[in-house]
Amino acid sequence: MSDQDHKIPRTVPIQSATFSNPINAEIRRAAATGIYDIRGGGAKRRVPHFDDLLFLGASVSRYPLEGYRERCDTSVTLGTRFAKNPIQLDIPITIAGMSFGALSAQAKEALGRGASLAGTSTTTGDGGMTPEERGHSTKLVYQYLPSRYGMNPDDLRKADAIEVVVGQGAKPGGGGMLLGQKISDRVAEMRTLPKGIDQRSACRHPDWTGPDDLEIKILELREITGWRVPIYVKVGATRPYYDTALAV
Known part of the structure; x- marks a missing residue:
């Protein structure tokens, strides 16, 4: 590129990754009509894909795997310190919790089958455990x-x-909502709430406010399960430095 090219002023604004043209158009439409969708806005950046998994090859500090003497092991064991029955995963990728209500019983069953075939765990999410999910998940959190x-x-x-x-x-620290149109008879019965009414999920636990109370709650959960299963704490990435310090 020549020096002359550097002197040409930019006449087209740089496209924002967060506020793209379609997003801006939707904002203007909602502002003009007063009608907006109650829905997730999606990610503000490209979501990772399975193709983004990084496999480290050979280098000066790491020899290539010797096929006859060692193997590439992706297995993970969780809960070896306190649980009588640690959970064994074949791969370090799990299915996160999605509520029964947001997902149907058939979708829960499908996730359980898929996770079991892959050798990993699936998670119940809000709304409780369904027989379909438990029956088709070899490892259910x-x-x-x-x-x-x-x-x-x-x-x-x-x-x-x-x-x-x-x-x-x-929704880190923000709670959530399940629209009333998804509250069927079965979902309403499991949640002991009215059918067809929006159901809001609280953003904080009612019986602990910090790591000291949480430690007591975890001990209660260990006792109610006979110290058999691992117990995790799931934290949304908000203040990672302080949250990690409190967790430790």
Whole structure:
């Protein structure tokens, strides 16, 4: 590129990754009509794909794998310190919790089957555990949520692990809502709430406010499950430095 090219002023604004032309058009439409969708806005950047998984090859500090003497092992074991039955995963990729209500019973069953075939775990999410999900998941993690929707001690004991939810990437510290049009008879019965009414999930747990209380709650969960299963704490990335320090 010549020096003359550098002197040409930019006449076209740089396209924003966050506020793209379609996003701006939707904002203008909603402002003009007063009608907007209650829905997720999507990611503000490109979402990682399976093709983005990085496999480290040979280098000066690492010899290539010797096929006859060692193998590429992707297995992960969780809960070896306190759980009598640690959870064994064939791959370090799990299916995150999605609520029954947002997903149908058939979708829950499909996720359980797929995760089992892949040798990993799936997670219940808000709304409780369904027989379809438990029956088709070899490794099922039970989410312990602020809303307590579908919370059942018997189902808690059926899980292979427990996940205490503090926050998540979709709504860290902000709670959530399941639209009334998704509240069927079965969903309403499991959540003990009216059918057809928007159901809001709380953003914080009612019985602990910090790491000291949370430690007591985890001990209670260990006792109710007989110290059999691992217990995780799921934290949305908000203040990673301080959250990690408190967790430690």
